[in-house]
Amino acid sequence: MDAYTGRVLHVDLGRRKSQVEVLEPAFLQKYLGGVGLATRLLIDNGEPGCDPLGEENAVAIAVGALAGTMVPCGGKHAMAAKSPLTGFIGDSLSGSYWSNALRRAGYDAMVIKGKAANPTYVFVDNEYTLFRDAEALWGQESFATEEAIRAEIGDSRVRVSCIGVAGEKLVPYACVSNDRGRQAGRTGMGAVWGSKNLKAIAVRGTQPVSVAELEELNKLSLDLGERAQGLATAKYRVTGTVGNVLTLNRLGLLPTRNFQNSVLESAEQVSGEYLQSHFKEKAVACSGCPIACEQVVRVREGSYEGARVSVDYETLYALGPCCGIDSLPGIIKAAELCDRYGLDTISTGVTIAWAMECYEKGILTESDTDGLELNFGNHEASVALIERIALREGIGDLLAQGTKRASEKVGQGSEKFAMQSKGLELPGYEPRGLKTYALGLAVGTRGACHNRSLAYEPDMKGQVDRLKAEKGRGQIAAESEDLAATLDSMMFCKFIRGCFEDYHEEATEFYRLATGLDLSAEGLKEAGERICNLKKHFNVREGWEKKDDWLPARILEEPLPDGSGQGTTLVAEELRLMIDDYYEARGWTEDGLIPAEQLAKLGLEDLS
Amino acid sequence: MTKEFIVCDPNKCVGCELCELACAIEKAELLDITRTRIFSIRVEPSLMMSVTCRMCESPTCVASCPRDALSQDEETGVIHVDEDECVGCGWCVEACEFGVIIEDAGKATVEICDLCAGRKVPACVEYCPKDALTLSTPVQIGQQTRKEVLGELLAELIEA
Amino acid sequence: MRVTVEFFGVARHWAGVEECQLEFEEGAELHDVVMELGRSFPRLVEEKLIENQRELAASFALSINGRMVTQNLDVRLADNDRLLLISAVWGG
Numbered sequence: 001m002d003a004y005t006g007r008v009l010h011v012d013l014g015r016r017k018s019q020v021e022v023l024e025p026a027f028l029q030k031y032l033g034g035v036g037l038a039t040r041l042l043i044d045n046g047e048p049g050c051d052p053l054g055e056e057n058a059v060a061i062a063v064g065a066l067a068g069t070m071v072p073c074g075g076k077h078a079m080a081a082k083s084p085l086t087g088f089i090g091d092s093l094s095g096s097y098w099s100n101a102l103r104r105a106g107y108d109a110m111v112i113k114g115k116a117a118n119p120t121y122v123f124v125d126n127e128y129t130l131f132r133d134a135e136a137l138w139g140q141e142s143f144a145t146e147e148a149i150r151a152e153i154g155d156s157r158v159r160v161s162c163i164g165v166a167g168e169k170l171v172p173y174a175c176v177s178n179d180r181g182r183q184a185g186r187t188g189m190g191a192v193w194g195s196k197n198l199k200a201i202a203v204r205g206t207q208p209v210s211v212a213e214l215e216e217l218n219k220l221s222l223d224l225g226e227r228a229q230g231l232a233t234a235k236y237r238v239t240g241t242v243g244n245v246l247t248l249n250r251l252g253l254l255p256t257r258n259f260q261n262s263v264l265e266s267a268e269q270v271s272g273e274y275l276q277s278h279f280k281e282k283a284v285a286c287s288g289c290p291i292a293c294e295q296v297v298r299v300r301e302g303s304y305e306g307a308r309v310s311v312d313y314e315t316l317y318a319l320g321p322c323c324g325i326d327s328l329p330g331i332i333k334a335a336e337l338c339d340r341y342g343l344d345t346i347s348t349g350v351t352i353a354w355a356m357e358c359y360e361k362g363i364l365t366e367s368d369t370d371g372l373e374l375n376f377g378n379h380e381a382s383v384a385l386i387e388r389i390a391l392r393e394g395i396g397d398l399l400a401q402g403t404k405r406a407s408e409k410v411g412q413g414s415e416k417f418a419m420q421s422k423g424l425e426l427p428g429y430e431p432r433g434l435k436t437y438a439l440g441l442a443v444g445t446r447g448a449c450h451n452r453s454l455a456y457e458p459d460m461k462g463q464v465d466r467l468k469a470e471k472g473r474g475q476i477a478a479e480s481e482d483l484a485a486t487l488d489s490m491m492f493c494k495f496i497r498g499c500f501e502d503y504h505e506e507a508t509e510f511y512r513l514a515t516g517l518d519l520s521a522e523g524l525k526e527a528g529e530r531i532c533n534l535k536k537h538f539n540v541r542e543g544w545e546k547k548d549d550w551l552p553a554r555i556l557e558e559p560l561p562d563g564s565g566q567g568t569t570l571v572a573e574e575l576r577l578m579i580d581d582y583y584e585a586r587g588w589t590e591d592g593l594i595p596a597e598q599l600a601k602l603g604l605e606d607l608s
Numbered sequence: 609m610t611k612e613f614i615v616c617d618p619n620k621c622v623g624c625e626l627c628e629l630a631c632a633i634e635k636a637e638l639l640d641i642t643r644t645r646i647f648s649i650r651v652e653p654s655l656m657m658s659v660t661c662r663m664c665e666s667p668t669c670v671a672s673c674p675r676d677a678l679s680q681d682e683e684t685g686v687i688h689v690d691e692d693e694c695v696g697c698g699w700c701v702e703a704c705e706f707g708v709i710i711e712d713a714g715k716a717t718v719e720i721c722d723l724c725a726g727r728k729v730p731a732c733v734e735y736c737p738k739d740a741l742t743l744s745t746p747v748q749i750g751q752q753t754r755k756e757v758l759g760e761l762l763a764e765l766i767e768a
Numbered sequence: 769m770r771v772t773v774e775f776f777g778v779a780r781h782w783a784g785v786e787e788c789q790l791e792f793e794e795g796a797e798l799h800d801v802v803m804e805l806g807r808s809f810p811r812l813v814e815e816k817l818i819e820n821q822r823e824l825a826a827s828f829a830l831s832i833n834g835r836m837v838t839q840n841l842d843v844r845l846a847d848n849d850r851l852l853l854i855s856a857v858w859g860g
Binding site for chain 2: 068069070072097100104180181206207208209210211214218222225226228229281282283284285286287288289290292296298308310
C-alpha cells in the first residue's frame with residue numbers, strides 16, 4: 001500500500017503520552033480518509049453519551065489518500081468530534097498545508113483524547129511527538145499563535161492548526177484555524193480543543209510520500225490541473241464564490257434580515273463585483289490547488305482601514321445581508337475579527353441576525369444589549385458583538401450559545417426565527433425557494449449544512465422544479481449526500497468536482513495510482529453511502545430522534561417573501577413527506593433509524 | 609551569453625506549492641519536499657512567490673566553495689556541482705544570496721537548479737497552473753516590465 | 769418579439785454588460801437566444817460558455833421567469849420574457 005502510511009497518532013493529553021496505531025489497507029479502503037476515516041475513529045475512540053466539552057470526547061483528524069501528493073485539490077483535512085453546538089456529529093474540513101505536513105510526518109490521522117492540565121500545544125516533529133507549554137499563547141489570536149509557534153520552533157515551514165480566544169472560552173461555534181486564514185469552521189471544533197486545553201497542533205513533516213505509479217499519477221495530475229483552468233472553475237477563479245450575491249439576490253434567494261426577506265435592495269454594494277473592484281488584493285490558493293478561489297481583501301480607508309481577510313460567499317452572506325448589513329468595510333472587519341478570535345462566520349452572523357430581530361421586536365432591549373442598538377444594518381453593532389461573543393462578555397455570553405440555546409433562554413417566540421437545524425445555523429441559500437436543498441438541510445447529520453448535501457444543485461440546474469416539494473426528492477438528496485461524502489473522504493475539494501467528466505471513474509483512478517489499492521467506481525459510491533450511514537449511526541448513538549430532522553418555524557410558517565418564487569411556501573406536511581421519502585430511499589425505518597441489515601449491507605455490522 | 613533563469617510573477621503566483629513537488633519529482637523521482645530546488649515563500653496572506661537559482665554574474669556560491677566543486681557554465685549560467693569534489697560543507701548554502709541551494713543529506717552534496725537540463729521546459733514551469741513561472745532572460749524581463757508599466761500608464765491616460 | 773437577457777457573475781464579466789435586449793420572430797426558442805448571444809458577445813463563445821453555436825456549457829444555466837434551464841433549450845419564448853444567464857456552479 002502506498003500514499004497511506006497506515007498509521008494513526010493517538011495523543012492522550014492528560015497523560016502526555018502518544019502512541020501509534022496501525023491501520024490495515026482494507027480498513028482504509030472502507031473509510032477512505034477525511035470525513036469517513038475521522039468519523040470511524042471518533043466512533044471507536046469517543047465515549048458514547050459523553051459531554052462534548054468533557055475529557056471523554058475525542059477529536060479525530062484525518063487527511064485523504066492524496067495528501068502530500070501533487071494531485072490537484074487533494075490536500076484537505078477533516079476533523080470530527082461530538083459537537084458542543086449540536087450534540088451530534090461535528091465534522092469540519094479545512095483546505096490546508098497542514099494536511100500535507102501530517103502525511104509527510106508519517107500519519108493518515110490523529111486522535112486526541114483527555115485533557116491537558118495546563119494550556120498545551122502538541123508538536124508533531126516527524127517521528128517525535130512533543131507536548132509543549134502553551135501558557136504564553138493562551139489568549140492569543142489565531143494568526144499570532146501560528147507565528148509565535150513557528151518562531152519558537154525556528155522553522156518557517158512548520159504548519160500550525162490552532163484555536164483563537166473563542167475556542168479557549170468554549171464558544172460552541174468556535175473554529176480551528178490553520179495556515180493563516182483557513183478554518184475547520186463549523187460545529188464548534190475549536191471549543192472541543194479549548195476544553196482539552198489544546199491550543200495548537202504544529203506539524204513538521206518532511207519525509208517522502210510514496211505513490212504506486214508516480215509517472216502515471218503525475219500525468220493525470222497535470223491534466224486535471226489543466227482542466228481546472230477551464231469553464232467548470234471559471235466562477236471560482238474569476239469572481240470567487242462571492243459572485244453568488246447578485247445572482248441569488250436576483251432570484252430572490254439571498255437570505256436577508258434573518259430570512260425575513262430574500263432580496264436585499266442594496267445588494268450591489270455587497271456584490272462580488274464590488275468586492276473585486278474596491279477591496280480585492282489577490283486571489284490565493286490552498287496547497288496544491290490550481291483554482292485559487294480565496295479572495296484576500298483589504299479595507300483601504302475609513303474607520304476599518306487596514307482590515308484584511310479572505311472572504312467567501314457564506315461569510316459575506318452571514319455577516320452582511322443576513323444582518324441587513326450592506327457595508328463591505330463593515331463585513332470585512334467583522335470577518336477579520338471572527339478569524340482572529342476563531343469563530344465560525346456563518347453561526348456568528350446568523351446569531352447576530354437573530355439578536356437584531358429580537359431587538360427590533362422589543363424582545364431584547366438596550367438593557368440586555370449593553371446599550372448597543374442592534375438594528376438590522378448596524379455594522380458597528382455587529383463588530384462590537386463579535387468581540388463580546390468571543391470573550392463571552394455581557395450580551396456576548398448569551399449569543400455565544402448559538403441561536404438554538406439563546407432562543408430557548410430568551411423565549412417570547414424567538415425560537416420561531418432562530419435559523420438553525422439541530423443547533424447549526426443555516427447557510428446562505430433560501431430553502432423555501434430550493435426544496436431539495438431544504439430537505440438536505442433538515443436531514444443533514446451535522447445540522448443545517450449545504451456542504452454535506454449539495455442538494456441545491458438539482459434545484460439550481462433545473463433537474464427538478466425547485467419550488468415544488470414532492471416524492472422522489474429523497475433519493476436525489478441521498479445521492480447528493482453520498483457524492484459529497486466521497487469528495488470529503490477522498491478529500492477532493494468540492495470546487496474541482498466539475499472538472500471530472502466521470503467523477504467516480506476518474507477519482508478511483510487517482511486513488512489506484514496513488515495507493516495501489518483497487519477501488520471501483522461502484523465501490524466509491526458505496527463508500528459514500530457507508531460514510532453517510534456511519535455519521536447517522538453516531539447521531540443515533542448520541543440520542544438522535546426523528547424530531548431532530550426539521551427546519552425552523554419561519555421556513556415552514558411564512559411564505560417566501562420576495563423574488564420569482566414569492567409567496568411559495570414549504571409547509572410542515574410537505575417537509576414531512578420529503579423526509580419520509582428520504583428515509584425510505586436510505587433504507588431506514590419510518591422513524592429514521594438504520595436497520596441492522598442495512599448496516600450489515602454496508603459492512604458496518606460491528607456497529608449494530 | 610543568453611542567460612535564462614526561472615522567474616516568478618508574484619501577481620500570478622497563488623502559493624499552491626506545486627512547483628516544489630514538480631521539482632522533487634523531476635530531480636529526485638520522489639514526492640520528497642526536502643529535495644526541491646525551487647521554494648515557495650508566503651510572507652503575508654497575499655504576498656507570495658517562488659524563487660530558485662538566478663544564475664548570478666560572478667556567483668558568490670562558486671567563489672565561496674573551498675574545494676572548487678562549483679563552476680558556472682559560461683554559455684547558460686547554470687552552476688554545476690562536481691559531485692566528486694563536493695563534500696556538502698554548506699559554505700555555498702550560506703553564501704547564496706537567495707537561499708536556494710540545498711544539501712542532499714543522503715549523498716552529502718549540494719543541489720542547485722539546472723533548469724532541468726535535457727528537458728525542453730523546466731518541470732516547475734510546465735507544472736505552474738497559473739503560468740506564474742517562466743523561463744526568461746534579463747533582457748526579456750526588462751522588455752516585459754516596460755511593456756506592462758507603459759501599458760498601465762497609457763490605459764490611465766485614456767481613462768483620464 | 770423582444771426578450772431581455774441579464775448577465776450574472778462570470779457571464780457578466782465576459783459579456784461586459786449587465787443586460788441586453790434581443791428581437792426574435794414568433795416561435796423562437798432558447799436555442800435562438802444562445803445563438804444570438806454568441807454573435808453579439810464573441811467572448812462567450814471564446815470562453816466556451818456557448819458550445820456548438822446553440823448550446824450552453826454544463827456549468828451554466830438560463831433562468832426563464834424563475835425556472836432553471838440548463839440542457840434542454842427547446843423552450844418557446846414569449847414576448848417580454850426576462851432571461852438570466854447565470855452560473856450553475858454553487859457552493860461557498
